Amino acid sequence: MATRPPVGLPKLSKRARILLTIAAVLVLLLLLGARFLNAYVDWLWFGEVDARGVFTTVLLTRLTLFVATGLLVGGALAVSLWIAYRTRPVFVPVSGEDDPLARYRSVVASRVKLFGIGIPVLAGLVAGVSGQGSWETVQMYLNGSEFGRNDPQFGNDIGFYVFDLPFLGWVLGWLFVATVVAFVGGLLAHYLFGGVRLAGRGGSVAGPARVHLLILVGLFVLLKAVEYFLDRYNLLLSDRNELFTGATYTDLNAVLPAKLILLSICVFCAIAFFVGAFLRNIQLPAIALVLLLLSGLIVGVAWPAILEQFSVRPNANEREAQSIQRNMEATRYAYNINDVRYDDYSGQSDVDASKIRNDEGTIPNIRLLDPNVLSPTFTQRVGRENFYGFPEKLDIDRYTVDGEEQAYLVAAKEMNTEGLAANQQTWINRHLVYTHGNGFVAAPANQIDRALQGADSDGGYPVAGTSDTQNPSGAGMQVDQPRIYFGELATEYAIAGGPEDAAPGEYDTAQDRTYLYDGEGGVPIDGWFNRAVFAMQHGERNILFSDAIGDGSKIMYNRDPRDRVEKIAPWLTADGDPYPAVIDGRVKWVVDGYTTLDNFPYSQRTSLGEATSDSLSGVAQQQDSEINYVRNSVKATVDAFDGTVDLYQMDKQDPVLKAWMKTFPGVVQPESQISDELRQHFRYPEDIFKLQRELITQYHVENAQEFYATQTFWNVPQDPTTDGGLDPNTDAAKQPAYYTYSQSPWQDEPHFQLTSALTQLRRQYLAAWVTVSSDPGSYGNMRVLRLPTSGERQIEGPVQVQNAFQSHPEFTQDRTLLGNQSVDLIYGNLLTLPVADGFLYVEPIYVQQRNSQSYPQLARVIVSFGGKIGFDSTLKGALDQVFGEGGGDAAAGPESGGTPDQDNSGDNDGNQSDNQQGGNQDGDGSGNQDGDNQDGGGGNSAEMNQAIEDIQSALEKLRKAQEEGDFQTQGEALSELDEATRRYEELQNSGG
Secondary structure (H helix, E strand, O other): OOEOOOOOOOOOOHHHHHHHHHHHHHHHHHHHHHHHHHHHHHHHHHHHOOOHHHHHHHHHHHHHHHHHHHHHHHHHHHHHHHHHHHOOOOEOOOOOOOOHHHHHHHHHHHOHHHHHHHHHHHHHHHHHHHHHHHHHHHHHHHHOOOOOOEOOOOOOEHHHHHHHHHHHHHHHHHHHHHHHHHHHHHHHHHHHOOOEEOOOOOOEEOHHHHHHHHHHHHHHHHHHHHHHHHHHHHHHHOOOOOOOOOOOHHHHHHHHHHHHHHHHHHHHHHHHHHHHHHHOOOHHHHHHHHHHHHHHHHHHHHHHHHHHHHHHHHHHHHHOHHHHHHHHHHHHHHOOOOOOEEEEOOOOOOOOHHHHHOOOOOHHHOOOOOOOOOHHHHHHHOOOOOOEEOOOOOEEEEEEEOOEEEEEEEEEOEEOHHHOOHHHOOHHHHHHHOOOEEOEEEEEOOOOOOOOOOOOOOOOOOOOEEEOOOOOOOOOOOOOEOEEOOOOOOOOOEEEOOOOOOOOOEOOEOOEOOEOOOOOOOEEOOOHHHHHHHHHHHOOOHHHHOOOOOOOOEEEOOOOHHHHHHHHOOOOEEOOOOEEEEEOOEEEEEEEEEEEEOOOOOOOOEEHHHHOOOOOOOOOOOOOOEEOEEEEEEEEEEEOOOOOEEEEEOOOOOHHHHHHHHHOOOOEEOHHHOOHHHHOOOOOOHHHHHHHHHHHHHHOOOOHHHHHHOOOOEEOOEOOOOOOOOOOOOOOOEOOOEEEEEOOOOOOOOEEEEEEEEEEOOOOEEEEEEEEEOOHHHOOOEEEEEOOOOOOOOEEOHHHHHHHHHHOHHHHHHHHHHOOOOEEEEEOOOEEEEEOOEEEEEEEEEEEEOOOOOOOEEEEEEEEEOOEEEEEOOHHHHHHHHHOOOOOOOOOOOOOOOOOOOOOOOOOOOOOHHHOOOOOOOOOOHHHOOHHHOOOOOOOOHHHHHHHHHHHHHHHHHHHHHHHOOHHHHHHHHHHHHHHHHHHHHHHHOOO
16 A cells, blocks of 8 residues: 655746746637637627627627536536545555556646646636527527417427427536536546546445445436426427427327336436445445336337337328327418418419400519529619629519509619729729719519510610619619618628728719718728727738728628628528618618527428528528528618618517517517508518428318328429429429519409419429418418319419420420520529419510620510410510410500610610620611511611710720729710710600
8 A cells, every 4th residue: 555645746937937828828819819809890890780789688698608607517527526636545556666647646636726726617618618609598588488379288388398498408408518527527536546446356436436426427317307307398399200290199108108207217216326325335326227228228219119110100190190280280370371361263274365455463564574684684784884783683672653553673783893803903992992882773574675586686675774873763763872882792891981181082983983981881990999900800901001091981891781680680580682672762671580490399390491492593592400480570671871770570479579679679679660661662571481382382281181191282393494494303493482563363453472383292283373462451461372183174384384385386496596506595484473263374585695795685475374375575475376466465565765775764884785685786676676666766867877876986985994994084985975875865756
């Protein structure tokens, strides 16, 4: 036997301690410096949007959880180490002169405080970093309320499962961690100091060590009993059956009783461990542990498997009926599809042409402009300068212009710094000069300028107007502040404003480069401290040393509207498609916000990313996370000029939103604060609609037996206009939902709505058509038209109709002419519209030259009704072919007298004539018009030809000036272009 080893190792010198301290500080700065820098930058940003309450609430909650979890784990480990040290044997047996533990024992004994405090502190820091991330769970528990709806099994309010159960599980999890860490730390300490020995036959455990470790094991088993108790409630989220989410027959009749049995056994085992600890007898704890393991295997695993295999599966339709019914009711409520109205619809194929001719709701408003195709056309024809651009996907909204409401293709003309030429790519240009876009662009969704006859002819363009600083009402909507500092293309920071005598001036128009930002947006950067902070944040020394930054300078970051909403409300899921709207003379981005859950009892779990994914490009894809509850609870707006974020309550009944409004008071404004003009531009959001239509394909069935059979399920059709979309055996992308301004069979006038076709399960025939209203008076009302799915009256679905289009003789002939080696055909969105008790399919077809400067133009319109197909350069002509002469009289025709180089506002593009699609235009394009759309200009006079030459000359001058970065010449070219266009319009209106 040997006494404890001597303590007294050499201490560190003063110099060594100083060097170690400096090294530790440097390591901390490297680890935490970036975090502190980001936190300060976020603090400034939240101050800009007047939401520092969000920042402080989240920060304080995180700090509290960091301390709480750190103290729990670190404190448990410290107590365990202290007990192990205090109860260590007085004499420590050694295995020999080379005992490997002697060295470590000596080191620890000489630095007891260092190890006794340092190790728990380190463990507490690790636990705190992990625990602080659960701030949402804790705040939901503290601020949650009741749903007013009880679960069908235990009778608890749903709020218990949503707000309380996750928190209780989180606390229990950390108690498990603390117990395990304390046990491991105590075991190692006892081993180090000789309380636990591995030498000899079977080793030995000292009495104090046995008591200490058995009590910890008993606590762990007791916590396991609590876990079994809570697991009973988690059974309501079981995924045992692939068909539905919720407690199955096996869960309720085998697993649930097993949880109670195992809970009782755990309590017994815990008592056995406590008794064994004080009786110094490990036989009883050993027997209890074996009993626990065996019962877990037999009762918890084997019995449920036997019941499932031999009782449930042979009779699943009967055994699971109750669980399926519960799942159906919970899912419909959780996804807000319990009030969907289902109507039978004949879908007849024969119709009186007079019904179509006299239609005043749907036919006149059929949308010909596809927002997912025409962004390049907007960029070239309306963007003018190379640094202006539009998002990949444009948007659809409705406006009342000249007393008439209709759908418009809309977009904000944004600054796209990626479009800058090589000589414009300096740091000053990217961040101080080209800071903002200019204009709100709108084009009637049902119109083009003129019909296109051949691939090389002109026409088929949107009749787009721009409301900008030069013409605030050019698009038909008055925009008092058209400058766009915040938008979907704003991926880089911008430094706006600044001293007049030093700042380079921001590009506003070709004639004005002296503009300096005077709005409320942005973070002041006129102080040296903030300049240094942002110089480090962006790794850009120019921010610190540039003389162009001074009094009045502001830096703008987090400029994407969706990012701003999700940052100010991190508990929201933002819709993937923000859209601009003119509200009270200002351009504001409208962003839909969802509250989601993944723990609503019995509700079907659905992958958010998969359900909202389709062939649509240019929108943000949702994360592939599973949810089983969603509400469109918030509408947010982001001012495009100053970045102001406003959140409005949309769902007064949503308990989840109520909890977050209590957590962050004042962040979400009550619904009463929504202005009438803003409400007029609310759209039912696409992502939630896609999610709901996915659920409707299954949950439209009326009883559990029908649900289990799945035979009457529907499908979201694949998009037949995309590559591979015509092959039903491929995994093609789904067809998107489409916004239309149309009149449904039960409506008295056209409404703005979001629609989608649904097909039969694994079949291409149309099974249903679903729509949801966006009008203020009926917002969110969802309706489904159910079609006959058997017999001879089956209606062709989108894929079948597209196949018929492809084989139509006239289309085949024109496709050969239009889609040649130098031209691509682009199929636009295939709209499904209920008209005259049947369904009208409408698809625009675009052509685009195969060169870098080309852009799509509408070439043809193809329609189908009851198997009859019409194909023409105009919608009217196509409808006439289907319904007879006069059948398309109600359709909106091309704008009379449109010119190649004009939009509604007179905002000429500056890039068109030198980049014509065919390259051999005759100037007026009149020879390419059909009989109903003749160019009334009579463009053969010498004056008209001279005006056209002047336009082309000005465009060429503008193009060269843009390539050379010569702003003065650009201004001159634009003036000449405006003058030439004005003369052209005057000559055209006077008949040439």
